[in-house]
Amino acid sequence: MATREPMLPETMTSPETGATLTRGERPFTVAYKGESVSVDLPGYYPAGEGDGLHVGKDMSVVDEALRNLKEKLEGVPAPSSIRRLRAKLRLSQREAGALFKVGENAFDKYERGLVEPSGPTIQLMTLLDRHPDLVDELR
Incomplete structure (x- = not known):
């Protein structure tokens, strides 16, 4: 049985800047050996531009995209x-x-x-x- 990730709060304070970060998704490009794919990366983001903060399983979409590129380019099964x-x-x-x-x-x-x-x-x-x-x- 799969474990469920606890519900994350909608906002949090940036530990670096003190700004309020809001939970959401932003496009992120994953590149490997000249190929790339865009994923929607969940995380906490500032209003407008700026770096996000990723917690829990947020980065799993990047990991999965990278594994899929490796499968496509090198035959390493995902x-x-x-x-x-x-x-x-x-x-x-x-x-x-x-x-x-x-x-x-x-x-x-x-x-x-x-x-x-x-x-x-x-x-x-x-x-x-x-x-x-x-x-x-x-x-």
């Missing part, structure tokens, strides 16, 4: 792609870790974005995504 593949193969995280010989907690770490899979693990994921029937041979 956590959501790894979760999708594991579900497609009908494996628990522990079963996937045992099948891929990467440790029983590896898929939990991959799917939370804490660790990226190694090159050989990525290659095996790619093969099994294209040919899911091969999972029975690996068992």
Whole structure:
């Protein structure tokens, strides 16, 4: 069951300037190896221009966008792609870790974005995504 982030107040005082910051979103560009994507970055922002303050899971949209760019440009699967593949193969995280010989907690770490899979693990994921029937041979 997913944990819910507590409700954040609508305003807060900037620890640097003392100005009132209001909760909202602003466009932010995430760039990686010559490609970029714009995301709506939540945070506390001053009226008009100025730097925002990001708390809790605010930066997770930037992390996700960066992982998606890495997947597109380098073939490193994003956590959501790894979760999708594991579900497609009908494996628990522990079963996937045992099948891929990467440790029983590896898929939990991959799917939370804490660790990226190694090159050989990525290659095996790619093969099994294209040919899911091969999972029975690996068992």
